[in-house]
Amino acid sequence: MKSVEYPSRYAVRKRYAQRVAFWLFRFFSLFIAFILFAILGFIIYKGAGVLSWDFLTKAPSDGMTSGGIFPAIVGTLCLMAGSAVVAFPIGIMSGIYMSEFASKGWVVKFIRLMTNNLSGVPSIVFGLFGMALFVKYLNFGDSILAGSLTLGMLSLPLVIRTTEEALKDIPDSMREGSLALGASKLQTIWRVILPMGMPRIITGLILSLGRVSGETAPILFTCAAYFFPQLPTSIFDQCMALPYHLYVLSTSGTDMAAQQPIAYGTALVLIVIILIINLLSGALRRYFENRLK
Amino acid sequence: MKIEVKDIDFYYGSFHALKNISMGIEQNKVVAFIGPSGCGKSTFLRLFNRMNDLIPDTRLTGQILIDGKDVYAPKVEVDVLRKEIGMVFQRPNPFPMSIFENVAYGLRVNGVKDKVFIAQRVEETLRGAALWDEVKDKLKASAYALSGGQQQRLCIARAMAVSPSVLLMDEPASALDPISTAKVEELIRELRKELTIIIVTHNMQQAARVSDKTAFFYMGEMVEYDDTKVIFTHPRKTETQNYITGRFG
Numbered sequence: 001m002k003s004v005e006y007p008s009r010y011a012v013r014k015r016y017a018q019r020v021a022f023w024l025f026r027f028f029s030l031f032i033a034f035i036l037f038a039i040l041g042f043i044i045y046k047g048a049g050v051l052s053w054d055f056l057t058k059a060p061s062d063g064m065t066s067g068g069i070f071p072a073i074v075g076t077l078c079l080m081a082g083s084a085v086v087a088f089p090i091g092i093m094s095g096i097y098m099s100e101f102a103s104k105g106w107v108v109k110f111i112r113l114m115t116n117n118l119s120g121v122p123s124i125v126f127g128l129f130g131m132a133l134f135v136k137y138l139n140f141g142d143s144i145l146a147g148s149l150t151l152g153m154l155s156l157p158l159v160i161r162t163t164e165e166a167l168k169d170i171p172d173s174m175r176e177g178s179l180a181l182g183a184s185k186l187q188t189i190w191r192v193i194l195p196m197g198m199p200r201i202i203t204g205l206i207l208s209l210g211r212v213s214g215e216t217a218p219i220l221f222t223c224a225a226y227f228f229p230q231l232p233t234s235i236f237d238q239c240m241a242l243p244y245h246l247y248v249l250s251t252s253g254t255d256m257a258a259q260q261p262i263a264y265g266t267a268l269v270l271i272v273i274i275l276i277i278n279l280l281s282g283a284l285r286r287y288f289e290n291r292l293k
Numbered sequence: 294m295k296i297e298v299k300d301i302d303f304y305y306g307s308f309h310a311l312k313n314i315s316m317g318i319e320q321n322k323v324v325a326f327i328g329p330s331g332c333g334k335s336t337f338l339r340l341f342n343r344m345n346d347l348i349p350d351t352r353l354t355g356q357i358l359i360d361g362k363d364v365y366a367p368k369v370e371v372d373v374l375r376k377e378i379g380m381v382f383q384r385p386n387p388f389p390m391s392i393f394e395n396v397a398y399g400l401r402v403n404g405v406k407d408k409v410f411i412a413q414r415v416e417e418t419l420r421g422a423a424l425w426d427e428v429k430d431k432l433k434a435s436a437y438a439l440s441g442g443q444q445q446r447l448c449i450a451r452a453m454a455v456s457p458s459v460l461l462m463d464e465p466a467s468a469l470d471p472i473s474t475a476k477v478e479e480l481i482r483e484l485r486k487e488l489t490i491i492i493v494t495h496n497m498q499q500a501a502r503v504s505d506k507t508a509f510f511y512m513g514e515m516v517e518y519d520d521t522k523v524i525f526t527h528p529r530k531t532e533t534q535n536y537i538t539g540r541f542g
Contacts, residue, residue: 104349173386177448180342181399181455182376191402192388292389293435 043271047264055265059229063254069266074231075239076213076273079223082148082235083212087155088205095163095201100189119157124217126154131221145235147223154218155208162204166197199288206281210274216243242270295320295489296341296459301355303336305348310336312513318506323481323490325500325521328510329536334493337510338461341491342378343371359459376403379457383464385444387436387451392428395436395447399455414454422450423480442473449480460484462492466499478503497537501525509533
């Protein structure tokens with residue numbers, strides 16, 4: 001039998017290559033953290049100075065060169081709530097349908113294709129469409145209603161996808177176990193499948209809220225007010241919003257230099273809100289997971 | 294006859310999974326289905342409570358009568374049928390709920406609201422599944438806190454809670470350790486007094502221990518169906534002989 005000569009010290013070379021690769025992977029992973037810290041650090045450095053109780057609770061004044069951003073905070077919270085009302089029920093029901101009811105036929109393929117394409121539509125196009133449909137055609141005007149509907153449409157694909165994927169990962173043995181006891185499909189979904197999918201669905205919902213809170217383009221033509229210091233009193237009012245306020249402060253106004261710190265302060269508040277939302281999502285997910293244990 | 298099967302043929306797409314099967318099953322008997330993997334025994338079992346309805350692109354001809362009624366008749370409500378024909382699966386599949394709620398589940402989804410009755414029934418069936426003493430102090434604890442063997446007995450209790458007249462068991466002990474297996478087998482012998490049981494098993498000793506009659510399946514056909522004693526001592530067909538003596542499968 002022919003014998004082969006093994007290269008000498010090959011094990012050492014393998015170990016060496018492995019170590020290099022490992023450090024490369026670790027370096028690039030840490031790089032992500034570095035980017036986040038860089039952005040955060042920069043915003044805190046520039047924006048922390050203007051933060052004060054008044055900044056959070058007062059309306060802008062003196063041509064937006066002083067005062068606070070309270071109306072923009074309230075506006076953003078209103079839009080998040082409004083888009084949730086629009087997107088959560090529709091998105092969750094569609095996700096359930098896609099995972100539990102639709103067989104593998106062309107209907108599902110079609111809906112999935114549309115969902116994927118919807119999530120690829122640039123947000124400014126949503127804004128344009130929202131203006132045409134809600135603001136003009138349905139005559140809602142520039143309003144929280146129109147803005148919420150537009151943002152809701154924008155977040156639908158994410159809600160549908162996370163719901164569908166959360167439910168799909170639940171083993172069929174759970175469905176069979178329930179059906180075998182005489183439960184209907186709807187009972188099975190309501191009592192077993194949905195509670196099991198809840199931790200992941202909640203995560204998806206909250207991430208969509210985070211996305212909505214930071215969107216500027218969709219509300220540009222549908223809702224956002226340049227300056228609206230009083231608080232909105234109905235869903236047909238316009239409102240200010242943090243990302244748009246940030247945009248306004250950085251691009252136009254009476255005194256750009258004086259506005260700049262306020263812009264960074266606004267950015268800081270926006271980021272903190274999103275971070276809080278993400279932490280909340282983790283906490284809620286753990287809560288729902290514990291209920292399943 | 295509690296159950297009558299007449300000329301069953303079953304297809305997954307174009308695959309002919311069950312070929313011309315007819316058999317009768319008497320009330321309060323335990324019938325074991327044995328045979329190598331892929332022989333169709335589990336597929337056959339899942340026909341009795343129409344579990345195969347969930348699989349797309351399947352086709353069935355022939356009849357299954359339970360208490361003289363055609364299981365596949367158009368007017369049959371599948372929910373009602375499945376309450377009547379209970380099922381226990383290969384892997385324990387308790388729901389992510391408390392032990393109590395697992396057993397109460399079948400009652401609740403069938404519209405029972407009477408709390409006193411539900412509590413009674415839960416205790417009764419947990420006792421019946423020889424689980425009561427182990428769980429009576431932690432009924433509110435999650436079912437996932439139980440061991441695999443306990444979970445499987447919980448699933449049996451869960452199936453029994455809605456008072457089925459037939460219990461289908463799909464390799465109910467194959468994921469369990471020997472002690473838990475012995476407990477489940479003991480349970481099967483007890484339950485026979487109350488209902489008719491069909492059990493699919495890979496384990497021939499198990500079939501010999503628990504069943505009154507045994508059917509041997511091979512390549513979608515029911516090769517032989519007879520008293521368990523006969524099958525394991527004087528099988529008529531050489532395939533059966535070969536299988537039970539371990540020459541293949």
